[in-house]
Amino acid sequence: MPTIAAAIITFNEEKNIERCILGLLDCVDEIVVLDSFSTDKTQEICGRYPIRFIQKKWEGYAQTKNNLNDVIEMDYIFSIDADEVPDETLKSEISNIRTSDFTGIYVINRKTNYCGKWIKYCGWYPEYKARIFPKNQARWEGDFVHEQLDYSNSLEENNLKGHLDHYSYHTVQDHQIRAEKYALLGAKKYFSEGKKTFLFKPLLSAIAKYISVLIFKKGILDGYFGFKIAWISAKSTRIKYKELKRLNKKI
Numbered sequence: 001m002p003t004i005a006a007a008i009i010t011f012n013e014e015k016n017i018e019r020c021i022l023g024l025l026d027c028v029d030e031i032v033v034l035d036s037f038s039t040d041k042t043q044e045i046c047g048r049y050p051i052r053f054i055q056k057k058w059e060g061y062a063q064t065k066n067n068l069n070d071v072i073e074m075d076y077i078f079s080i081d082a083d084e085v086p087d088e089t090l091k092s093e094i095s096n097i098r099t100s101d102f103t104g105i106y107v108i109n110r111k112t113n114y115c116g117k118w119i120k121y122c123g124w125y126p127e128y129k130a131r132i133f134p135k136n137q138a139r140w141e142g143d144f145v146h147e148q149l150d151y152s153n154s155l156e157e158n159n160l161k162g163h164l165d166h167y168s169y170h171t172v173q174d175h176q177i178r179a180e181k182y183a184l185l186g187a188k189k190y191f192s193e194g195k196k197t198f199l200f201k202p203l204l205s206a207i208a209k210y211i212s213v214l215i216f217k218k219g220i221l222d223g224y225f226g227f228k229i230a231w232i233s234a235k236s237t238r239i240k241y242k243e244l245k246r247l248n249k250k251i
Helices: 017-024 042-046 060-071 088-099 172-192 201-216 224-249
Strands: 004-011 029-035 052-055 078-081 085-086 105-114 117-119 126-132 138-141 148-151 157-169
Touching: 004 017, 004 060, 017 029, 017 085, 029 060, 042 052, 052 078, 060 078, 060 138, 085 088, 088 157, 105 148, 117 224, 126 138, 126 148, 126 157, 157 172, 172 224
Parallel strands: 004 029, 004 078, 029 052, 105 157
Antiparallel strands: 078 126, 085 157, 105 117, 105 126, 138 148
């Protein structure tokens, strides 16, 4: 019977890691955490549970996840972030597969909890992620941000019932900080691809993003937090293109 390991990368995840571990203990064969030398209580919390804890320097999202996958010896990998946890339906699905057989790639729907509210729109839901895969037939790709799982088209995709509950942001300020970080990384990615911008691109793109999230992706139906998500998304879009403009000027 094929085996499965949960793979988690961490850095200062004391707010989330225990919830993630507890949600995985009874639905996988092994839990492996690769930590980038956290300075909070992440290691201490992990030490309370029967998991494998490894520390290695950060090498970017994709490479760090690949480094973790390389030390896992199970047949299948369940890649999960520290701020995620499978709900009861998803855990049951995984447990049922373990007693039968794994085949191909497994795609999971993720729902996001934002400051205590489950977001149903904003382009955040539904959000399908390929997260369970055969160890030797898939790799993570992406030099900057938003890593993607690369796998053969010959692998069958299976949709699992249930959700990955994603506890993304505890406060609006958390979202603002992370959005700006991703915006700067996104600018570096665009720059590496040779992309250019023009005078009003940052402003026009920000306006378009705000309208898209709030109206076309129905963020308005998420109420107050829908407006906050739209505003922060617009602001980070503006930051991304302003940074791209700055990088191009340095050439």
